Amino acid sequence: MSANVAKDQPGEGRLAHADTDHPPIAPAKVGVVIANLGTPDDTDYWSMRRYLGEFLSDQRVVDYARWKWQPILQLIILTRRPFLSGQAYKSIWNTERDESPLLTITRAQRDRFSERMKDLYGDNVEVDFCMRYGNPSTESVLNRMAEKGCERIVFFPLYPQYGSPTTATANDQAFRTLMKMKWQPSIRTVPAYFDHPGYLRALAASVTDVYQPLETPPTKLVASYHGVPERYLLDGDPYHCHCQKTTRLLREQLGWEKGDIDTTFQSKFGPEKWVGPATVEHVAELAKQGHKHIAVISPAFASDCVETLEEIEQEIRDSFMDAGGETFTYVPCLNDRDDHIDALVDIANNELGGWLR
CATH class of the missing domain: 3.40.50.1400 (Rossmann fold)
Incomplete structure (x- = not known):
């Protein structure tokens, strides 16, 4: 089965009628971005401090007044906690890839998801993943998707249950990225799916x-x-x-x-x-x-x-x-099990309604 971008897709006619000296524009696509929590780049003190600093400075996660919270965070918590968290990450670290298991698994989910989308829609759908904290960042991935011609994006936080420190902050970061774009893609966010x-x-x-x-x-x-x-x-x-x-x-x-x-x-x-x-x-x-x-x-x-x-x-x-x-x-979590990927694809397909056929 394959599908085409709907005929009213923005940009579909512009390439065919563009002047010869017009800057190149990627063919219009639809994107799906799966978003997970995040991961430090390494287990050393400074990598953990950067990651924890970004995570614990998010007011969706810790919503105390900044004037009260930041001195405690910067002067007390981030002087000790990176050592403890680094030890915890070391005990589970994927040494073969030199990365956290969350990064390994989310990439595998993206790859499986992408294969399924390609079977359904050919090259009309671009699939990628991002992290709310750490890398690959939400901003870098959404910008990359736009550069590839994704004028419409389904943003998919991988949280079955809605929570303001999880689903909401992932969406917040996506919207903050859109605020910086000259040409914003249209975007849909996937709601909680605990009852799917x-x-x-x-x-x-x-x-x-x-x-x-x-x-x-x-x-x-x-x-x-x-x-x-x-x-x-x-x-x-x-x-x-x-x-x-x-x-x-x-x-x-x-x-x-x-x-x-x-x-x-x-x-x-x-x-x-x-x-x-x-x-x-x-x-x-x-x-x-x-x-x-x-x-x-x-x-x-x-x-x-x-x-x-x-x-x-x-x-x-x-x-x-x-x-x-x-x-x-x-x-174990559902990770990249076949039935889990089937469920995620079904949820994404529902949100793609009207954008693809």
Whole structure:
């Protein structure tokens, strides 16, 4: 199956009728950009400081007044935290490619996604990926897409559940890039997709695939989501609700009973109250209650990263085992699984409606 850019695509006629001395213009295309959280360029102190400085200066992530927050960030947090975070990244670093696993996996997702788009639309669709923090930056990728002739772009944050520190800040960065462009492409952003049937099927299949070879099945599955301050929920951010609904829909997809899956939150940062229960404490309590065999899945992450490969696989695992647990099973993120790519392509196709045929 192939498709052409719709006839009203801007620029389609200009190339054919341009004067001979007209500067070259790339043929009009549609672009799809998948956007992930970000990654440091290396694990050394200065690479980690640059990355953490960009991340923790984002007011979608830490929304305290700048005059109050920046002195604490620059003088206290960024003098110590780069060492600790660097050690965490070192423990999971892809040494063969000299990059973080998140970068490796997101590139693989882009490549698989691009293959599927080419099968559907030939050369009419350009696919790339960007990071909100670090490289490849949102600005560099969107500018590159425009240079390749992408006059219309679907911007796809890889966050199933909407959150202002994730989906919103990714979109913010895309719009900030558009503000600097002389010739802006038209852009559509992909909404939350936690209830998309293909995503839920892939999520359930990932659990089944991990459970099937186990000699002793887990007595509890813990769905661990990245946490947010509780006031975000009270201020109207739907993230907490989307997480709770994801767990319920996953349980229904698996055909399990209530109580078979618990919803928890990880990665607490700062002194204020966050949504809970905290994963690291909850798994220890499960062990004390007699759940000696558990599994943990992280449905909020489309790609394995430091929060899953280091925090869940090491810190949270240790908490469970130290409390008397016996077997701890981690269900990997969907990454570049076939069914995950199928779901992402289906979601993108919905947003491409009217732009391609």
